[in-house]
Amino acid sequence: MKFVQIIDYKTERPDGMNTLMDKWVEQTKGKRTATHSLVGQDRTDASHYVEIVEFPSHEEAMKNSHLPETDRLFQEMVALCDGMPSFTDLDVVRDEQxxxxxxxxxxxxxxxxxxxxxxxxxxxxxxxxxxxxxxxxxxxxxxxxxxxxxxxxxxxxxxxxxxxxxxxxxxxxxxxxxxxxxxxxxxxxxxxxxxxxxxxxxxxxxxxxxxxxxxxxxxxxxxxxxxxxx
CATH class of the missing domain: 3.10.450.50 (Nuclear Transport Factor 2; Chain: A,)
Incomplete structure (x- = not known):
């Protein structure tokens, strides 16, 4: 079953966040299990962002979380955020393309x-x-x-x-x-x-x-x- 993680955060440094994500993508080549990542910006609050990350399954997501690069990404991400990001874990029960x-x-x-x-x-x-x-x-x-x-x-x-x-x-x-x-x-x-x-x-x-x-x-x-x- 597909698995999706939603990361909700606020930041005044979106360029730094993009640079951080680019670095993570480069460092996890051949190791990461995430298959799709999408970032959206709140139209009513320019500092509010939501990232949606898709995985083949919850088990594969856990493998991704245990990568040392992912742990470093999280620590650096927190430093760029205004407050602690929130995480929502979802099993995909319907997927309409x-x-x-x-x-x-x-x-x-x-x-x-x-x-x-x-x-x-x-x-x-x-x-x-x-x-x-x-x-x-x-x-x-x-x-x-x-x-x-x-x-x-x-x-x-x-x-x-x-x-x-x-x-x-x-x-x-x-x-x-x-x-x-x-x-x-x-x-x-x-x-x-x-x-x-x-x-x-x-x-x-x-x-x-x-x-x-x-x-x-x-x-x-x-x-x-x-x-x-x-």
Whole structure:
């Protein structure tokens, strides 16, 4: 079970705190068990900070706490704080990665199921699309998704297998395998009835909960080879 520690403190020396954290990160390379650290500043009190540190489990967090570097960090941190920091230990009982869930909707509900009515819910109106098969480097507007899905669904009966999703900041990267039966004209190639497979990755950049930009990278050459074009 994931474990999170919340550290609540006040300081008038945030630069010193950042320097201290940078030093700890450098000194604990290969030893620390913390997987994610986030620091927030109170908008109503500039001296009030909250740090959220994530670990794979409580046991791994304890290993991290027992590192000599962590003990030194705590002592130096206290010296920079106005008063003693407070600590809250939490077992994570629910973890919703909302952007990754939205990315999955693209593949499962829009591409495979063909539900174009939800494009406006998922994509920003000024969405920017980058696709290896397009002549233009960038195509703008969510209508490009409707056009692409309509085109691919007319040419293939297909499905996606989603292998991995990695979320960092506003970006979600999905690694996938696509399998499709060639049933209609595609890029000038008449239906072959062949079952084709290709792998790829898609990176979506989110803004305000919607997809603002997308990069589609896949084995287009391999697909054309399977269709007999190459």
């Amino acid at each position: 909302l952007n990754t869930a939205t990315a999955r909707r693209v593949f499962e509900e829009i591409c495979v199921a063909g539900d174009l009515d939800i494009v406006g819910q998922v994509y920003a109106p000024d969405y920017r699309d980058h696709d290896v098969l397009k002549e233009a480097e960038t195509v703008t507007g969510s209508d490009v998704i409707r056009e692409d899905v309509t085109h691919w669904r007319a040419a293939f009966d297909f499905a996606f297998t989603l292998h991995d999703q990695i979320a960092q900041g506003d970006d979600v990267v999905t690694r996938w395998t696509w399998t499709g039966l060639h049933k209609g004209a595609f890029l000038g190639v008449q239906p072959t009835g062949k079952q084709c497979t290709m792998t790829g990755t898609t990176t979506f950049r989110f803004r305000d909960g919607k997809i603002q930009e997308g990069w589609w990278h896949y084995d287009a050459v391999g697909l054309m080879r399977q269709l007999g074009v190459i």
